[in-house]
Amino acid sequence: MAKTITQEFVKGLWDEIPPFRLVLGLCPTLAVTKSVENGLGMGVAVVFVLVCSNMLVSLLRNIIPSKVRIACFIIIIATFVIVVELVMQAYAYPLFLTLGIFIPLIVVNCIVLGRAEAFAYKNGVVRSIVDGFGMGIGFTISLTALGAVREVFGSGTFFGISVFGPSFQPFTFMIEAPGAFVCLGLMLCMMNLAGNK
Amino acid sequence: MREIIKMIVVLTVLSAFSGGLLAAVRGGTMEKIEYQQLVFVKGPAIRNILEGCSNDPIVDRFKIKDGDIERSFFVGVFDGKADTVTFESFGKGFGGDIGLMVGVNINDDKIIGMGVTTHSETPGIGSKAKTDPKFSNQFKGLSAVEPCKVKPDGGEIDAMSGATVTSKGVCVGVTEAGNIYKRLKPQIAEKMKEFK
Numbered sequence: 001m002a003k004t005i006t007q008e009f010v011k012g013l014w015d016e017i018p019p020f021r022l023v024l025g026l027c028p029t030l031a032v033t034k035s036v037e038n039g040l041g042m043g044v045a046v047v048f049v050l051v052c053s054n055m056l057v058s059l060l061r062n063i064i065p066s067k068v069r070i071a072c073f074i075i076i077i078a079t080f081v082i083v084v085e086l087v088m089q090a091y092a093y094p095l096f097l098t099l100g101i102f103i104p105l106i107v108v109n110c111i112v113l114g115r116a117e118a119f120a121y122k123n124g125v126v127r128s129i130v131d132g133f134g135m136g137i138g139f140t141i142s143l144t145a146l147g148a149v150r151e152v153f154g155s156g157t158f159f160g161i162s163v164f165g166p167s168f169q170p171f172t173f174m175i176e177a178p179g180a181f182v183c184l185g186l187m188l189c190m191m192n193l194a195g196n197k
Numbered sequence: 198m199r200e201i202i203k204m205i206v207v208l209t210v211l212s213a214f215s216g217g218l219l220a221a222v223r224g225g226t227m228e229k230i231e232y233q234q235l236v237f238v239k240g241p242a243i244r245n246i247l248e249g250c251s252n253d254p255i256v257d258r259f260k261i262k263d264g265d266i267e268r269s270f271f272v273g274v275f276d277g278k279a280d281t282v283t284f285e286s287f288g289k290g291f292g293g294d295i296g297l298m299v300g301v302n303i304n305d306d307k308i309i310g311m312g313v314t315t316h317s318e319t320p321g322i323g324s325k326a327k328t329d330p331k332f333s334n335q336f337k338g339l340s341a342v343e344p345c346k347v348k349p350d351g352g353e354i355d356a357m358s359g360a361t362v363t364s365k366g367v368c369v370g371v372t373e374a375g376n377i378y379k380r381l382k383p384q385i386a387e388k389m390k391e392f393k
Contacts, residue, residue, distance in 0.1 A: 060211075063207060064207060065200065065203050065204045065207060067200070067204060068204045068207070068208060071208060072207065072208065072211055075208070075211050075212055075215050076211070076215070078215070079215040079218060079219060082219055082222075083218070083219070083222050086222050086223060086226045086230070087222070087226060089226070089230045089233065090226040090229035090230045090233060091229070091233075093230075093233035093234070093236070093237050094237065097237070
């Protein structure tokens with residue numbers, strides 16, 4: 001049953017890729033993926049929080065009493081989230097403005113808490129870091145892909161650069177909230193199709 | 198009992214550590230965040246007012262203590278002379294405070310420009326105070342040391358149609374800026390000498 005380090009990493013990229021397979025953390029997934037840049041920014045923030053919190057939870061797993069473990073996890077996660085928030089404000093202010101409330105909301109993101117509870121609390125430090133990194137990258141890929149599809153069709157741009165030329169009529173439905181659901185559903189469907197073969 | 202003590206100790210230590218780390222990060226990023234906010238919130242108005250200046254007014258700023266509050270002043274250098282200063286003041290609008298930047302030439306005390314930065318006025322009506330240059334340009338060339346009023350009140354400013362309260366609020370803000378300027382002029386002039 002024991003997995004190798006590589007397997008721990010790779011599982012986050014396909015088998016257990018967070019928003020698509022675990023279907024966790026849908027709130028930021030649906031809300032911030034109006035553009036590639038937002039998706040990527042959000043993903044990077046989550047990678048940082050996930051790796052750091054997994055590492056710390058795993059380091060402290062023998063000290064944290066199991067009755068107050070959730071409270072401890074929340075303190076650890078919240079600390080790193082605020083670090084991300086401050087750093088983002090200092091170095092990427094426009095991104096901070098567009099992501100807005102969704103950065104502080106990483107605190108209650110199911111993936112981060114879920115990985116701390118389900119993995120880091122039971123596994124060693126190296127494995128936990130690798131797991132956090134893999135899950136984080138998986139989350140980033142998902143958000144970037146979803147953001148790319150929605151931005152390309154919804155506003156006809158990719159990273160803000162026009163792809164179809166000026167005559168393109170943007171399919172604005174895609175950048176509205178319902179577009180996010182439809183888009184996510186179609187991507188899930190395609191992943192299942194690919195996985196069943 | 199031992200279990201409870203352990204829980205308390207762990208949570209306390211963890212919280213204390215977290216607090217310490219956050220204080221350190223906050224201390225390290227505070228200046229940078231302040232700068233970013235200036236660039237993205239007040240920056241556009243400042244640049245608009247000091248159009249054609251040869252320096253970066255957001256870098257060339259100084260602070261003066263005015264009673265209990267500290268005010269930031271942004272310096273504009275024209276033709277090699279630092280003689281223009283831009284600063285913020287507030288007026289009461291229809292939907293709350295209107296924040297505005299006013300640029301004043303310290304040689305002749307004349308307003309060289311005014312720009313609204315933050316407001317919560319009605320979109321499309323009062324919000325024109327920020328977006329319509331026809332309104333904000335009226336303030337150019339007025340004297341900074343005299344009260345600014347709309348025409349019905351005996352002043353020189355044409356109020357925006359449908360947005361009398363906002364127009365008056367902006368005038369109050371500009372008048373307030375004039376008061377700040379009058380009050381702090383000696384210190385401003387002193388500080389301006391450092392920018393050449």
